[in-house]
Amino acid sequence: MLLTLRSSALIPLRTFGRVPRLNVRLFSNTPMPSVKMHKHWMLSEENNKPASEVSITEEVRIEDPEVVETPDVEKYGIDELRKTGYFSETLLQALYKAQFRQFTPVQQKAMVPMLQEPNGLVVRAKTGTGKTLAFTIPALQEAINAKPTPTDDFVHKGKITTLVIVPTRDLAFQIEIEINKITKHLPVDEQHRTRVQVISPGAEMLMGNRFYSQKSIVVATPGKLIEFFRKNGSYLLDRMYDLRYRIYDEGDRLLDVSFKDQLDEIDVYLREARRDDSVPLKSVLFSATIDRTVDEFAKRQISPDYKFIDCVDKDDVDSHENIHQILVNCNDTRDGYHSAFSYILENLKRPGFKAILFLPTIAACDWFHEMLLNARGQRLYDEALVHGKYRSDFLILHGKKTQPYRTRVVKKFRKLSHGVLVCTDVAARGLDFNDVSDVIQTAASSEINNYVHKIGRTARAGKTGVAVAFIPRSQSKFIDALKHEKNIKFAEIIDSSDIEKVPNVFEKTRTDKMIEDKAFASFLAYGSQVGGVYRLNKNNIVTEVVDFYRLVAGSETAKMPLGNYMRKFMNLPRHLNDAYFDYYSSSGSNSDYGHSNSRYGHKEGGYRGNKEGGYGGNREGGYRGNREGGYRGNREGGNRGNSEGRYRVNREGGYKGNREGGYEGGYKGKDSGDGN
Ligand SMILES: Nc1ncnc2c1ncn2[C@@H]1O[C@H](COP(=O)(O)OP(=O)(O)OP(=O)(O)O)[C@@H](O)[C@H]1O
Numbered sequence: 115m116l117l118t119l120r121s122s123a124l125i126p127l128r129t130f131g132r133v134p135r136l137n138v139r140l141f142s143n144t145p146m147p148s149v150k151m152h153k154h155w156m157l158s159e160e161n162n163k164p165a166s167e168v169s170i171t172e173e174v175r176i177e178d179p180e181v182v183e184t185p186d187v188e189k190y191g192i193d194e195l196r197k198t199g200y201f202s203e204t205l206l207q208a209l210y211k212a213q214f215r216q217f218t219p220v221q222q223k224a225m226v227p228m229l230q231e232p233n234g235l236v237v238r239a240k241t242g243t244g245k246t247l248a249f250t251i252p253a254l255q256e257a258i259n260a261k262p263t264p265t266d267d268f269v270h271k272g273k274i275t276t277l278v279i280v281p282t283r284d285l286a287f288q289i290e291i292e293i294n295k296i297t298k299h300l301p302v303d304e305q306h307r308t309r310v311q312v313i314s315p316g317a318e319m320l321m322g323n324r325f326y327s328q329k330s331i332v333v334a335t336p337g338k339l340i341e342f343f344r345k346n347g348s349y350l351l352d353r354m355y356d357l358r359y360r361i362y363d364e365g366d367r368l369l370d371v372s373f374k375d376q377l378d379e380i381d382v383y384l385r386e387a388r389r390d391d392s393v394p395l396k397s398v399l400f401s402a403t404i405d406r407t408v409d410e411f412a413k414r415q416i417s418p419d420y421k422f423i424d425c426v427d428k429d430d431v432d433s434h435e436n437i438h439q440i441l442v443n444c445n446d447t448r449d450g451y452h453s454a455f456s457y458i459l460e461n462l463k464r465p466g467f468k469a470i471l472f473l474p475t476i477a478a479c480d481w482f483h484e485m486l487l488n489a490r491g492q493r494l495y496d497e498a499l500v501h502g503k504y505r506s507d508f509l510i511l512h513g514k515k516t517q518p519y520r521t522r523v524v525k526k527f528r529k530l531s532h533g534v535l536v537c538t539d540v541a542a543r544g545l546d547f548n549d550v551s552d553v554i555q556t557a558a559s560s561e562i563n564n565y566v567h568k569i570g571r572t573a574r575a576g577k578t579g580v581a582v583a584f585i586p587r588s589q590s591k592f593i594d595a596l597k598h599e600k601n602i603k604f605a606e607i608i609d610s611s612d613i614e615k616v617p618n619v620f621e622k623t624r625t626d627k628m629i630e631d632k633a634f635a636s637f638l639a640y641g642s643q644v645g646g647v648y649r650l651n652k653n654n655i656v657t658e659v660v661d662f663y664r665l666v667a668g669s670e671t672a673k674m675p676l677g678n679y680m681r682k683f684m685n686l687p688r689h690l691n692d693a694y695f696d697y698y699s700s701s702g703s704n705s706d707y708g709h710s711n712s713r714y715g716h717k718e719g720g721y722r723g724n725k726e727g728g729y730g731g732n733r734e735g736g737y738r739g740n741r742e743g744g745y746r747g748n749r750e751g752g753n754r755g756n757s758e759g760r761y762r763v764n765r766e767g768g769y770k771g772n773r774e775g776g777y778e779g780g781y782k783g784k785d786s787g788d789g790n
Contacts, residue, residue: 190222191215200229201255208299209251218244220425221251224398227423228252228359234397234416236365238404239425240434241570242546245400246292249278249361250331254296256358257308257330274350276359278333279380281367283517284524285544286312286333289363292546293331313338313350314517329353336368336376343383351387357395360384364543365399366563369407381415402570403432403563431601432566436573437553439602440582441593444610447637447655448662450584452620453613454556455485457582458534460614461552462495465504468527469552470535472542472568474560474640476512481633483510483536485623492622504532511537543567546574553581558592558644562599584610588658591648620666631675634663638676642684656686660694 192206192215209215217225220239227235229252239245253276260275280286290310297308313334332350334342342350362368368377384395397416399408404424412420426432433439444450454471461467473479486508490497500506507530511523520540527535528547535541542564550572559565565583572579585593596602624630641655663674673696676684681697691697 190217194222195225198226200226201251202258204300204304205251205255205258205296208296211299212296214247214296218248220245220423221248223423223425224248224400225252227421228396228398229255231421232394232396233419233421234412235421235423236399236404236408236412236416237423237425238401240432241402241567242434242574243425244575245363245402246289246544246546249359249363249398249400250289250293250296253278253331253359253361254293254308258300258304260307260330260356260358272329272353273356274330274332274353275357276331276361277339277354277357277384278331278361278363279336279339279368279377280333280363281335281373281543282540283312283314283335283338284511284520284540285363286314286335287521288524288544288546289333313342336373336380340376340379340383343380351383354384354387355389356392357384357387358393360395360397362397362399363401364567365401365411366403366405366408367401367543367567369411370561374411377411377415403566405563431603432563433569433600433602434573436576436578437569438578438580438606439569439604440580440606440608441604442582442584442608442610442613443590444584444586446586446588446661447658448665449610450556450586451662452615453610454554454582454584455482455619456613456616457554457584458486459489459495459616459619462500462506462534464551465532466549466551467504467506467532468530468547468550469533469554470537470541470547470550470568470571471554471556472537472539474538474557474644475633475636476514476538477629477632477636478640479510479512479536479538481625481629483508484625484629485620486534486536488623488625489619494616494619494622500532506530506532506534508533509535511535511541513538513540539564539568541571545571547571548574549577550574551579553579555581555583555585557640558585558589558648558650560640560644560647562592562595565596565602566600586658588654589644589648589650591650592644595648621668624666630663630666634659634666634674635676635680637662638674638680638684653687653690656684656690656694 192210195201195209195217196203196206218239220237220243224235224237224239224245225248228249237245237248239248257275260273262273278286278289280289290312293308293310297305297310300308307330309329310331310333311329313332315338332354362377367373388395397420399412399416401408442450442453444453458469458471461469471482473482489495490501507526509523509527509530511520511527515523523535524545524547527533531549535547539559539561544567553569553572555565555568559568569581572581583593637659638656641650641659642652644650645652645655660674664670664672674694676695676697678697678699681691681695
């Protein structure tokens with residue numbers, strides 16, 4: 115029997131902007147997740163700490179930058195901001211109209227130093243605590259201050275005052291939206307001076323003097339920015355001669371090897387663009403997680419004398435205390451996925467169930483999303499309630515989708531009050547979806563900090579949320595690493611036997627075989643990658659994946675089809691190769707997937723067949739989505755996806771290449787839409 119828990123735990127809400135400080139019931143309007151558990155849910159005292167107690171730490175954990183002393187007051191609103199004397203009345207009014215009337219600790223601590231400190235800053239604050247506004251308000255003030263005079267030339271009039279560098283384009287667009295919420299309330303001339311531009315493929319089409327003359331805040335991923343500098347350098351660089359701020363958002367992610375060279379190259383461009391009379395450029399780095407690489411980078415590219423603002427207490431953890439973290443110990447990979455799938459189907463009946471399911475690879479997302487769509491019509495959940503009353507939807511987001519598709523999905527998921535978003539690490543950082551109730555994970559994160567960022571998609575802006583990790587015992591070293599390196603404390607640790615499994619769920623929702631095969635091949639590659647990171651037993655991982663494959667394929671002896679290149683990559687003992695895999699040569703193939711047509715007969719009846727008729731029923735919510743972005747991507751990139759992507763990544767960067775992009779990089783190469 116399943117128990118629906120209704121906790122009576124009272125959690126003091128953070129004083130957060132317009133959210134009043136009061137006690138609310140955890141999920142007062144949302145029933146608790148339905149899982150069978152032994153004990154009642156209570157958040158610990160430690161987790162109930164109000165925002166006002168978060169102070170600047172005395173002890174600096176990255177080398178020894180000077181810590182900035184700033185006010186730490188509970189109520190910090192427009193009046194307090196006005197009293198600092200740094201912000202114009204027009205901007206204060208605009209903030210008020212945009213409903214930003216109280217400011218969060220990171221905003222209190224970082225806004226004035228951003229304008230004041232000559233040497234640049236590194237700022238750490240937990241997920242969902244308002245870092246974006248903390249840097250955009252000073253950036254807007256700087257843009258407002260940069261009023262052109264009648265004698266200014268064209269370039270001078272259109273100068274760019276702030277450059278924001280972010281790891282994903284989705285985040286870039288989100289920052290644009292956040293800025294526009296404020297600027298639309300400014301007087302018209304200031305609206306002109308505070309315009310924001312995301313550097314995306316679309317921006318190139320709009321390129322032209324008039325266009326650029328009006329932008330003062332530019333937001334870009336490192337890859338796109340460099341591409342733009344190289345192609346159209348002067349348009350942008352000419353206007354960056356007097357850049358005041360360079361902001362690295364999700365800074366530690368940007369310092370991954372995949373971005374590092376790009377940041378150095380951007381630095382060279384920006385230095386060259388400056389004039390003798392330019393005002394010094396200030397660099398500011400924001401993130402919820404900071405490590406030593408940040409200090410090295412900050413000394414080199416920000417300033418040897420940069421200042422550090424830390425909004426995380428010295429004994430505190432990086433993850434947000436309003437996130438109720440549950441670890442579900444699973445017997446193996448198949449048990450993990452079965453439990454997670456069952457958890458989702460069971461909790462769909464919960465009003466306000468808005469979940470993000472993070473999966474380790476693009477192919478795994480395509481597969482699981484397809485299964486979710488296939489669950490419709492199988493009586494696995496109350497469809498009338500879920501799709502009728504709750505207007506729920508199942509969405510997918512990963513780096514292989516086109517940018518317009520991704521933007522649409524982000525927008526749609528924001529509007530939903532019920533649904534599931536299946537995604538890769540591309541959505542792990544920075545993306546702000548309101549009222550996400552559950553974050554679900556099924557595998558170790560290849561980058562340990564990403565665990566903190568992923569669970570941070572819930573419990574934002576003073577709200578509460580649940581993060582459930584279904585981790586197989588074979589990956590328990592990942593949990594050890596979370597505890598030791600990140601000091602993560604799970605509020606609940608339960609056994610997967612406590613989750614009631616939906617019988618035959620994989621059989622009932624089975625997808626096209628090719629989608630399945632790709633997903634399982636990617637599980638193997640990902641397993642090898644995280645195996646390297648956490649020193650897991652490779653043979654166990656492989657056995658678990660094959661075991662899971664056999665469950666899904668419905669045969670205890672089925673062999674997994676794998677391209678020959680995977681044989682080299684996996685480098686398994688012969689007895690495992692013989693027992694588990696059916697290798698095929700990928701050379702000379704002309705199928706969509708890079709493996710022999712005759713073996714699978716896909717060309718005629720396979721995927722294309724499905725496209726025409728097979729998936730008709732699913733098109734509305736899901737398959738169309740795939741056709742537009744996802745599958746097209748695969749079709750066009752077909753062989754490329756397989757041989758250049760997965761293999762190239764491994765050949766070029768080995769595990770490292772994968773680790774950097776998470777397995778987002780799996781099929782596409784290092785960046786895979788992330789950072790480009
Ligand atoms: N002062 C404020 N008043 C009201 N709402 C706010 C305020 N500051 C931020 N918010 C809202 O809080 C949410 C989270 O903010 P934001 O995305 O900037 O968090 P973050 O710290 O950058 O998170 P992450 O580390 O995940 O990137 C957003 O919806 C934002 O609009």
